[in-house]
Amino acid sequence: MAKPARPLSPHLQVYSWGLHMVLSILHRATGVALGAGALLVAAWVIALASGPECYAQFQACAGSWLGRFVLFGFTWALMLHLCNGIRHLVWDAGYGFDLDATRRSNQLVFWGAILLTVVTWVLGYSLLGRA
Amino acid sequence: MSLRTPLGRVRGLGSAKDGTHHWWMQRVTAVALILLTVWFVASLVALVGADYAVVRDWIGNPVVAVLLSLFIGTSLYHFKLGLQVVIEDYIHHEGLKIAAQLAVTFFSVVVAAVSIFAVLKIAFQATGQA
Numbered sequence: 201m202a203k204p205a206r207p208l209s210p211h212l213q214v215y216s217w218g219l220h221m222v223l224s225i226l227h228r229a230t231g232v233a234l235g236a237g238a239l240l241v242a243a244w245v246i247a248l249a250s251g252p253e254c255y256a257q258f259q260a261c262a263g264s265w266l267g268r269f270v271l272f273g274f275t276w277a278l279m280l281h282l283c284n285g286i287r288h289l290v291w292d293a294g295y296g297f298d299l300d301a302t303r304r305s306n307q308l309v310f311w312g313a314i315l316l317t318v319v320t321w322v323l324g325y326s327l328l329g330r331a
Numbered sequence: 332m333s334l335r336t337p338l339g340r341v342r343g344l345g346s347a348k349d350g351t352h353h354w355w356m357q358r359v360t361a362v363a364l365i366l367l368t369v370w371f372v373a374s375l376v377a378l379v380g381a382d383y384a385v386v387r388d389w390i391g392n393p394v395v396a397v398l399l400s401l402f403i404g405t406s407l408y409h410f411k412l413g414l415q416v417v418i419e420d421y422i423h424h425e426g427l428k429i430a431a432q433l434a435v436t437f438f439s440v441v442v443a444a445v446s447i448f449a450v451l452k453i454a455f456q457a458t459g460q461a
Contacts, residue, residue: 231413235438238407242446245399248386249449255383275372282368285361292358320372324379 219306227284230277237274275320280313353412360409367402391457396450403446411439 215221247258261267287305290296296305374395378386390396414435422428 228413228417231410232417234406235410235414238403238410238442238446241403241406242442242449245390245403245446245449245453248383248390249452252383255386278368278372282365286365289358289361320376324376327376328380 230281276317279316283309396454407439407443
């Protein structure tokens with residue numbers, strides 16, 4: 201049977217991008233990326249369980265500029281997924297659906313994730329200086 | 332033909348025979364992960380610059396070993412539930428879909444099992460030496 205040429209729903213590319221769309225797809229993307237983050241946590245505890253030489257190798261990798269870059273990205277992905285995840289739970293409870301509240305929570309999630317990431321790393325580096 | 336009302340059909344078990352279980356478990360693990368993630372990140376910040384012995388001592392604490400195991404297990408369960416929906420949304424070829432679901436499940440269970448085993452190995456060695 202031939203399919204009748206019904207109008208199709210507009211595809212994503214006809215809309216101008218807004219922060220709400222960016223955050224929505226980033227929630228998925230960071231969720232997938234955090235699976236790779238779980239591999240980093242696994243590598244960390246396995247190295248720790250395997251002995252001092254193995255752990256020294258892990259520390260050398262994690263402490264390199266590439267390692268720090270990946271860990272910084274991991275921190276940001278975790279914080280964004282955490283902040284946006286809390287917003288999803290608020291939505292699930294039935295709050296924050298009107299346009300003004302959504303605009304505010306967009307900003308809160310986006311900047312909150314960046315702020316938490318920077319605070320985490322500033323605290324980490326300040327402790328490193330003290331040690 | 333069913334004589335049940337639409338409301339009667341959606342009550343209790345839905346058409347997939349598991350109702351809202353998937354949705355609910357994703358929320359349960361999300362709430363648990365808020366607390367566990369804050370604890371994990373704060374702990375790692377406190378451990379920055381710590382050497383091998385200090386980090387092993389830290390995991391040697393039973394409370395830490397249990398919380399770390401819960402964090403790893405809950406994270407990967409939450410990951411499995413999330414990736415399952417991503418696959419359902421984007422992969423439409425039946426064989427590929429099943430293969431991807433199996434791969435995600437195996438990945439999650441293996442990474443969780445291996446990580447938790449490593450944590451427990453460190454924890455039990457610490458108890459043995461004390």
